[in-house]
Amino acid sequence: MKAKKALRRLNKAKLLLALVIDQYKAGEPVAGARDLLRAAVSNIDQAKAAMKGPSTLPAAPTPTPKAREVAEATGKQSRKLSEEGRRRLSLSAKKRWAAAKRTGARTLSAASRN
Secondary structure, three states: OOHHHHHHHHHHHHHHHHHHHHHOOOOOOOHHHHHHHHHHHHHHHHHHHHHHOOOOOOOOOOOOHHHHHHHHHHOOOOOOOOHHHHHHHHHHHHHHHHHHHHOOOOOHHHHHHO
16 A cells, blocks of 8 residues: 555544544543543554655666766756667557458457457
8 A cells, every 4th residue: 555545544544533532421431442542543643653754655766877868968858769669669569450450350449359
């Protein structure tokens, strides 16, 4: 589970526990239950503090030397396909279209259903 989602769920649980605690009156004989609920709220606070501590995000990948050169030369990072990459994509698309044509499909979506 992602940290942001976990924090949202913990906040929701804390709110629900607070509502239950507020429903107990101070003089009722269920004071022990109220104390347990308060302990649960403090545990939720500790869990939230632990999650907010060190960053839970993965480290960003380091750019390749070629990407660094391009970024330094142009002032921004290049994200364009190379000629070879474009050629490979074109060839793989042609293969898919040929396979779909052999099966008699008129569109690629129809070929994927077969």
